[in-house]
Amino acid sequence: MLDERVLSVLARLEEQDRSEPEAGLPAAERARQVEPTTGRFLFALAASQAGVEVLEIGGSRGYSSIWLAAGARILGGRVVSLEQDPVKCQAWRTNVSDAGLEEWAEVVEGDAFETLRATEDVFDLVFLDAEKDDYEELFALIRRLLEPGALVVADNVTSHAETLAAYSRARQSDPTVVSVTVPLDRGLEVTAVVGDVPAA
Numbered sequence: 001m002l003d004e005r006v007l008s009v010l011a012r013l014e015e016q017d018r019s020e021p022e023a024g025l026p027a028a029e030r031a032r033q034v035e036p037t038t039g040r041f042l043f044a045l046a047a048s049q050a051g052v053e054v055l056e057i058g059g060s061r062g063y064s065s066i067w068l069a070a071g072a073r074i075l076g077g078r079v080v081s082l083e084q085d086p087v088k089c090q091a092w093r094t095n096v097s098d099a100g101l102e103e104w105a106e107v108v109e110g111d112a113f114e115t116l117r118a119t120e121d122v123f124d125l126v127f128l129d130a131e132k133d134d135y136e137e138l139f140a141l142i143r144r145l146l147e148p149g150a151l152v153v154a155d156n157v158t159s160h161a162e163t164l165a166a167y168s169r170a171r172q173s174d175p176t177v178v179s180v181t182v183p184l185d186r187g188l189e190v191t192a193v194v195g196d197v198p199a200a
Contacts, residue, residue, distance in 0.1 A: 002043070006070050009099040010039070013063045033063035034129065034155060035185040045125055045151060046071030046079075055123040055145070057112050057138055058130040059083035062092035062099075068127065069096065069105035079105040080121070082112045116141040128154040132163040136170065143197055150193040158187025174198070 013033065020030045034042070046052055046068045052075065054068050059081030069079045083089050089109045096105050108115055112130060116138070123145050130138060135154060142152070152171075157164040158181065168189045171179035176195035182188040 001074060002070055003100075006066060006099045006101070009095055010036070010063065010066060013061065013066075013095065017063070033060055034067075038155065038185045038188065039064060039067035041184060041188070042127060042153065043067045043071040045153070046077060047074045049077065049124055050075040052077030052125055053121070053123045054079040055121075055126045055142065056081040057116075057126070057128050057142075059092050059107055060085075060088050060129075062095040062105075062107075064127060064129065065092065065096060065105055065107070066099045066101060068125075069101040070099070073101065073104040077104065077124075080123075081105060081107045082115055083107055083109060084111055112138065113141065116145075119145065121145060122147060124150050126150070126152045128152060129156070132156060132160045135164060135167045139167070139171075146193045146197075148193050148195060152189075152191040152193075154189040154191070156186045157181055157189045158183065161187070164189075 017033050042064060046054055052072050054072055056065055056068060056079060059065050065079055065081045072079055083092060086109060089107050092107045096102055126142055128135060128138060157168050168181050171177060171189055171191045176198055177191050177193050179189060179191040182190050
């Protein structure tokens, strides 16, 4: 639920996100978090499933993780967030703790490719918000962790269409999923798994 503790941390992170470009902080050091409306969309998806298992690829300082975890705790789910930057991981832990959500979310520090290759966990909802050139390879790694009924939400598909239009086309031409580009904020590709993993 969106209690005052959660909302206060979200508001603080939103203010930081607004101020960082003005302060001249290099892009790699910024949070580069989703818009609040995308956060609410993620919250709704996570809140709608009992026991939802959420995977986030690209946790940054935890803004979208907080939206996902606040939704997941309603019906007893959890969030696993992958983030490589150790400074951002520390900020993630602080922010998620400040929001009172550490029971429902954890960050896994390290290379997402290595983590995904090693995991056998199955997920119901995946939020993909990593480096844009990596989306296709990351999707290939997570596909085996998804059963029919799972959702994958990929961010930035219209704001970075020069890179990610191919990602959207690939999802929309795959007969084992149903995928649509949602024109919310920077553009989301929402992909529902309807069939088994395609044969290699």
